[in-house]
Amino acid sequence: MAFFLTLPLILLIALLVLYPAFYSMHLATLNKSMQKFVGFANFTFLFKRDTFWMVVRQSCIFAITAVFFKALLGFIVAHFVHNLPAKGQRKWRGMLLVPWVIPPAMSTLAWLWLFDPSYSAFNYTLSFFGVGPVPWLGDTFWARFSVILVNVWYGAPFFMIMYLAALKSVPDQLYEAAAIDGANWWQRIWYVTLPMMRNIIAITTLFSLIVTFANFDIVRILTSGGPLDSTHIFATWAFQVGIQSSDIPLGACVSLFMVPILAVAAIFILRDVSKRGNEA
């Protein structure tokens, strides 16, 4: 009986998750024209290509750096907002969420203009200080910097709002007890705030890591992977290989590579969460 009651959900998951997953695994074992089974040939082909390893590296750099700064920025801003007087807090919370609410495809277009080498607001402003023009999207380093910057700008509000909720759930008396115990501001954060927020930090980081790792739109719009494929991450490269270059099996193969990497991260972080879940 219980099985039948859960059947709709099971069917839904099978249809929307399992079928595409297995279908992409199936695709990954075909040749370019999707006529012949080639086994792991697509994978071995990928392993031999420098671009693939560059994409692996860039995906990791992109995801880890972006998530780190999103978390850091979110944490700092959450503290500021938390300490605002309750009256104006809603207003600030709402405004700070704006980057997260605008569809990234649109907001990234605005950033694309900001990064324009000749006419952009950034380079125009920098010119007053005698700096630049900076080739924001034309240089390997700056292009990588720019895609991460935009991703941080887009994702930090999510961290901010999660951390703010976590901060609000820490009882004030714990801080008062810590203040009396002799903890200074920094020790209060280290010994009270962070341990109390541990689970939220772990879950938010994992969630964001997955989403950031699988990011597509920001890189696609800003650089399309360039210059010289240096900003490609898994999703954009899979798109280029699979759709634009019409090798769907190879594209499926690239995107499948995300699964083991993310699975490992998920296991580690969730294990920690369940271990500590019964404390608070």
Add this chain to the structure above:
Amino acid sequence: MAEVALRKVVKRYDDVEAVRGIDLDIADHEFIVLVGPSGCGKSTTLRMIAGLEDISDGDIMIGGDVVNDVPPKDRDIAMVFQNYALYPHMTVAENMSFGLRLKHYPKAEIKARVTEAARLLDITDLIDRKPKQLSGGQRQRVAMGRAIVRNPKVFLFDEPLSNLDAKLRVQMRIEIKKVHQKVRTTTVYVTHDQVEAMTLADRVVVMNKGRIEQIGTPNELYHKPATRFVAGFIGSPAMNFIPCRLEDVGGTLQIRLTDRLAFPLPPARAARYNALPRTEKLLLGLRPEHLTESHAHLEPGVETFDTVLDVTEPMGMETLVYFGLEGTPVCGRVNPNAGAKDGGPMRLAMDLNNMHLLNEETGVVL
């Protein structure tokens, strides 16, 4: 260990004065209880001593030094909170040693102090548990342990027993008293429960509406209340207040309660109240235990009268009887074998030797 002094301490929140100029001297080793109804400013006063609230005016001194602008961590105080405020991610031992670890005490000394405090509070077995695995009473002990290991100048307790059930509260009350007898640290204890205040305190500070109503030993407050508020707040069931006036009848001073009920005052009382104007509106303050069943051999100053009881409450060792005197509800305490019945008649004795006389308008005990 140190004395604590408050000099004209004021706390203002925007347009509200929560504490309106408090003067209080607490001696070394003394156990002081601040008691009063909610919103009387007692917790605010405690939090100002702790440094968790800024003071708007006046001075607070700990050990002779003005600490107005000293942050809590440098005041050398320890505080026990109502909801314990234990760090949920730390074990009992870590909770207790947190303050010492922050001050970089040697490991051996930390261990020795924690072990000693745990022994004192009988929580040695719990030392490796997390707060979540403890009962309310055990958490309360850990919170006290955290205060004791620091060996501070002053202990501050903010309604520490309010979250415990009635039985445990009585038990922990005794526990707190025992601990104080052993460590002798100057203690300021806030509660709204007058029984807690009476049982624990060397001196009780009764607060009302941001001011101190009276400071005194538990017995002083009970037997010589200064105001109607203190008289009514201390003691359970509360003191009766019966409207009355004084009159002279044939050279003796009488107290008239109702048209039909008037008693001559005992000589000592008569001498004390003789100067009062006879027209003044007064209240007779009489504790329920001074309204008992009548019996054959009454002492001088004890007057009898007949009444009809409204309600009786058998408490086992005594029976509380409620009746009305011209609309004023009055409570008495009689022997359970005195035959008090709901709605039944009863002859009661009023012990005027223990009466109080209050000015109805000002509430001052005369």
